[in-house]
Amino acid sequence: MRIRIIGAAALALAATGAVLASTPQAQAATAIPAHVFAPYFEAYNGDSLNGLSQQSGDKYLTMAFIQTASAGSCTVYWNGDTGMPIAGSTFGSDIAAIRARGGDVIPSFGGYAADNGGTEIADSCTDVNQIAAQFEKVITTYDVTRIDLDVEDNSLTNTAGIDRRNKAIKLVEDWAAANGRTIQFVYTLPTTTAGLADSGLAVLRNAVANNARVDIVNQMTFDYYDNQPHQMAADTKSASNGLHAQLQQLYPAKTGQQLWSMIGVTEMIGIDDFGAAETFTVADANAVATWATQQGIAELSFWALQRDNGGCPGTGGSDSCSGIAQGTWEFSHIFAPFTSGGGTPASPTPTRSTSASPSPTKSTSPSPSTGAGLTNGNFESGALAPWTGSLCSVVSTPVHGGTKALKAAASSADNAQCAQTVAVQANRTYTLTAWVQGSYAFLGATTAAGDTSTWTAGGSTWTKLTVTVNTGSSTSIKVWLHGWYGTGTIYADDVTLT
Template sequence: MRRSGPLRALLSGATATALAAGLVALGGGGALAAEQAPAHAARHMPAHVVAPYFEAWTGESPAALAAESGNKYLTMAFLQTAAAGSCTAYWNGASTQPIAKATFGRDIAAIQARGGNVIPSFGGYSADTTNTELADSCTDVDAIASVYESLVKTYGVTRIDLDIEADSINNTAGIDRRNKAIAKVERWAERTGRSVQFSYTLPTTATGLAPNGVALLRNAVDNGARVDVVNIMTFDYWDGATHDMAADTKTAASGLHDQLAALYPKKNPAKLWHMIGVTEMPGIDDYGPEETFTPQDAVKVENWAVAKGIDTLSFWALQRDNGGCVGTAGANSCSGIAQDTWTFSHIFEPFARGIRAGIGIGID
């Protein structure tokens, strides 16, 4: 994911300090493999997940904001390496924030105690353009897999997200290493009786993935890496058009469904729809007013998501779910439109129970 200009990820701790905005990727460290499992038993992910992205570099408490907004699940952005060539991942790319209970452990345990969980996310635009996305940075497949495993062992998470875009989505060597590492972790999880899912968060056109996104998934198939969810970023199209954001979410997902059908010919339509996730950007995205996702759009998307039976609804990002900067495009901390705080969280919340949203907003 993104932030300023065409960037699809907020900046990491080190990057955020230097550049003061943007998304960052998470990375892990294999040195923590021996850490004790968290107190709260890991739960399987539910059939329908609402998991907005949480900007982990802000210093805010994910558990507190999850409780305030009513979200049981959060996607934590991001993990990445501190420097290109490293195989050690940190939250926000900051060496002071390793994958350890001391970093976010209390917050994650609190979220789990309330019946939810977090989805650690690697990558994002900042990491994907600086060679600090874990599989771009590290050339050792075993080391990459150890980082993923350390997240499961340390925090008791059951899904890991990989936000691959910009330079990373064209890095064929990194793609191949990442998918080999996914397959390795999945074999480890099966041997040890753990539940671990992987989602890919990818940029999209209004009609489906670009060829490089399809190629990434084809490589996963070829490597025997199970991809549980393909989560498309249905915003920041950068195509010069004015978009009906709800309608284009539906056409983008329909195109993805057809692409998945070609990749997974043994899956029926319902299973293919259940491999799909969508991530919106509430309010005015980085492109500008031509790409504005409104509460009315959110209701339409939530109702469509229930009807289609997709897996995940998300948005970038939880800290933007308020109306504190009307008229501002692509802000980190507000949507740029007039809205009550947590409007988008409340509209998406019924999806987790398979219920269509209403909230007094007209739908079609």
């Protein structure tokens, strides 16, 4: 099966500044969320990692790719460019800035160019200990908790390389355990519409034989090259159902839900390398986002962040645009709510409420909502407090009811989060609601376990958002509303927590 062709150009971007941790004792403050949207960032074309993270609003990014400079080498670089070493001077300040905003990165080894050219680390290096050392160097230099291994093309038939890679994974997992680290390994593999081909399964069988723990199997649900008609969202589901059955054979002790939590999906947004017959649309994205949340899969991604725009209608397989008519960052906005932390199920992907008519009246009292300590949820006090947010204010129009509402004026650099901390009871489920107006309005809450949220693409009428929040061990939570980077102002009113 022919598979995607990506990652061939040399890196042009070298961030300078902060040097990240480089000792085995260091540890990233927060593990990657249990359910995460982390699109691939093409780290070879001169774009700003932190800049595109801010512009798109994507907090988690998978960075492609790391490989050796030449076949036979045991030293890795970003895109195999010796001028881009694994060091804090390369991408360090960008990663630090992303973490400061609550996100993180996932370095990815391999990719088609490396797998095709013999520069994937386990194909290139014949010393298992040195392969493990290169993994450890990336982990300690950037203080990451997850590594992606993109294995395709010739790497799928290099049985010696497969065995070396899995032996090295086992060594790194033992090293991490001995040093109090958390590290996860993801295998990104091509798929058929019915599950992995036998070459991909062989990679996983060898991992089991070597006692190498594989945390996530991430399918590339595109570039099928089978000359068949495709409905890409349906194909994603059928491929994942097939993978689930395959994982059940490999890991018989795991429950069905545990197996779903091992599955990842990477789409190629728009027209893929095969051509128009394999086109992943905005409608497909909405369907996959809903399904991924319902199934509780581990990871949702797409190739690639720089393609998330409609700049080249009709063009297939471009590195810089999707080839379809779409809004800039539209796929990012659809997939973003999938991310949730602490192992709790992600919030259902929201749909536009059909009940958009405003209620005619509301209480002018700023009393707390029933059952929780949320105050000034109707903003009738005329003041923002206890809500906070530098781009947040109280306005007189538009309103959902009464005479006041909340305004969140998102900019190109800030999504304008308006929040307040609310006292709650531990181990209880609350319902958070708000009426919102404007494009890309988000409603959510942060507990000790992570974020739970919902959103709507919205428009000029009022839409009701509702999200269920389980407090777990938390006795206080942060309730928040915000817009989205570069999409303008949103308004909110009649916020309740019951």
